Amino acid sequence: MMNRVAITGIGAITPIGNDAPTFWDHLIHGVCGIAPITRFDTKDSKVTLAAEVKGFDPLAYMDKRDARKADLYTQYAVAAASEAMEDSKLLGTVPDNRLGVYVGSGIGGMETFIKECTKCKEKGPRHVSPFFIPMLISNMAAGTIAIRFSAKGPSMCITTACATSANAIGEAYRAIQNGYADAMIAGGSEATINELATAGFANCMALHTGTDPNCASVPFDKRRSGFVMGEGGAILILENYDHAKKRGAHIYAEVCGYGNTNDAYHMTAPESSAESPAEAIRLAVAEAKIAKDTPLYINAHGTSTTLNDKTETLAFKKALGESWAKSAWISSTKSMHGHMLGATGAAEAIACVKALETGIIPPTIHYQEPDPECDLFYTPNEALKKDPEWAISTNLGFGGHNACLAFHKEKED
Structure with a gap:
């Protein structure tokens, strides 16, 4: 077991x-x-x-x-x-x-x-x-x-x-x-x-x-x-x-799933079909056994580059389906802390577990002009009180590396 x-x-x-x-x-x-x-x-x-x-x-x-x-x-x-x-x-x-x-x-x-x-x-x-x-x-x-x-x-x-x-x-x-x-x-x-x-x-x-x-x-x-x-x-x-x-430790959240794939396509650019990051998301969600249409917080990689953000949006839709992706609360905290490169996945994992612990969804700040190719809900400008039970975090790296982590809210005894 x-x-x-x-x-x-x-x-x-x-x-x-x-x-x-x-x-x-x-x-x-x-x-x-x-x-x-x-x-x-x-x-x-x-x-x-x-x-x-x-x-x-x-x-x-x-x-x-x-x-x-x-x-x-x-x-x-x-x-x-x-x-x-x-x-x-x-x-x-x-x-x-x-x-x-x-x-x-x-x-x-x-x-x-x-x-x-x-x-x-x-x-x-x-x-x-x-x-x-x-x-x-x-x-x-x-x-x-x-x-x-x-x-x-x-x-x-x-x-x-x-x-x-x-x-x-x-x-x-x-x-x-x-x-x-x-x-x-x-x-x-x-x-x-x-x-x-x-x-x-x-x-x-x-x-x-x-x-x-x-x-x-x-x-x-x-x-x-x-x-x-x-x-x-x-x-x-x-x-x-x-x-x-x-030992009576304080538990912020539980790690329940992990997906790890590679685009095998290009040194720096994401592959346009978004199939590999979508598969990383599918793997994490399946391992965590997150039921479809469950209220979900997603901390997106969200780098503010033209290719990443539209490709990642497509990956969410492919992995979760249109309706579930559109009902999720998504944010990119890089709008505040920038791209911390090798530290960014862990910083964003902390954002996920704190969102689960507190029931607060952090925003994507400075969001003004919607893009038709990025048509999901990105929690614009202000945090929301929503109390999700599940969160996932995605990170996509040069070399085609894709990672997705799934977290579950810790419930009090």
């Missing part, structure tokens, strides 16, 4: 709040974290806006020596994991070898990469930091978190671009479901608001190039013209449901 899987802790470092309660409060009140870039001089850049994390202090989570040896993406991950673990009150309740870490990053330590490449070019290879490689590699967030919490169970860094942390949560769910672990620290982190990454995304025509934050990330709106770079870290604690109940 498969184990049930509960979510017992959440942690977040985001462009709209450096802890999970603030992040959620700002989501439901429509706070926009998009503003002019401060990390580099944008005078030669096509892009001037981003969703930066603000006021982050790594020394609140690690000592100065450790912070100096950790790239910003790892610092975000450790901070989010520290909050989630404290929230869960899990530490000490499971053996070290039954606690695992699946934390990914789409790109890894890019800040370190740029800094050390510049140093090598300007001063020579002898000046490159001995910590360059461990700070750079994408698995170091997972490794550092494992060290911090003595998590000696299953450990893995998943890198599937924008689907990274959704896949990390899904695979962590399966690890507990199949008995390989009692609890998992799962999610993702990203820190790539720099001149090089921004130029790369801009030159492949992925980013919004306007200057008005209120018109920048407008998912499913006819005016959409590219995503806005975000950053941060988001972590969820997944736990064997029976174990969580036995």
Whole structure:
């Protein structure tokens, strides 16, 4: 018999709040974290806006020596994991070898990469930091978190671009479901608001190039013209449901389904039939046993790009059928926190479980002009009190990666 899987802790470092309660409060009140870039001089850049994390202090989570040896993406991950673990009150309740870490990053330590490449070019290879490689590699967030919490169970860094942390949560769910672990620290982190990454995304025509934050990330709106770079870290604690109940843990929601597919079509563009993301949704919904036409909240990938939003809309219709898709409450919280890349799936999973816990649907802000190709209900501009029992979250990444997670509301005994 498969184990049930509960979510017992959440942690977040985001462009709209450096802890999970603030992040959620700002989501439901429509706070926009998009503003002019401060990390580099944008005078030669096509892009001037981003969703930066603000006021982050790594020394609140690690000592100065450790912070100096950790790239910003790892610092975000450790901070989010520290909050989630404290929230869960899990530490000490499971053996070290039954606690695992699946934390990914789409790109890894890019800040370190740029800094050390510049140093090598300007001063020579002898000046490159001995910590360059461990700070750079994408698995170091997972490794550092494992060290911090003595998590000696299953450990893995998943890198599937924008689907990274959704896949990390899904695979962590399966690890507990199949008995390989009692609890998992799962999610993702990203820190790539720099001149090089921004130029790369801009030159492949992925980013919004306007200057008005209120018109920048407008998912499913006819005016959409590219995503806005975000950053941060988001972590969820997944736990064997029976174990969580036995120790009296607070359960935010239950993970009940997971779908994982690939378009097998193009490096960056979605395949127009939307069949593969639709299949990921079908798989998650079927595994969760969500009855057709059940009231449903969907946190969409919703990147505010022309192709993603219309393709994702089609995927919802194909997977759920027209009537169920049209009755669902859908939102893209990227309208507020931007696209957090490898962290975005976990941030949006937190939005789902909080929506189930509180009965509040977060909005898609700055929605003004409907698009005939995006004709579902996207919860425009204001949060709604609707009390759904089920939620799904979709994330679609470069390389054709599609992930869907299904969550169920925890009912009081």
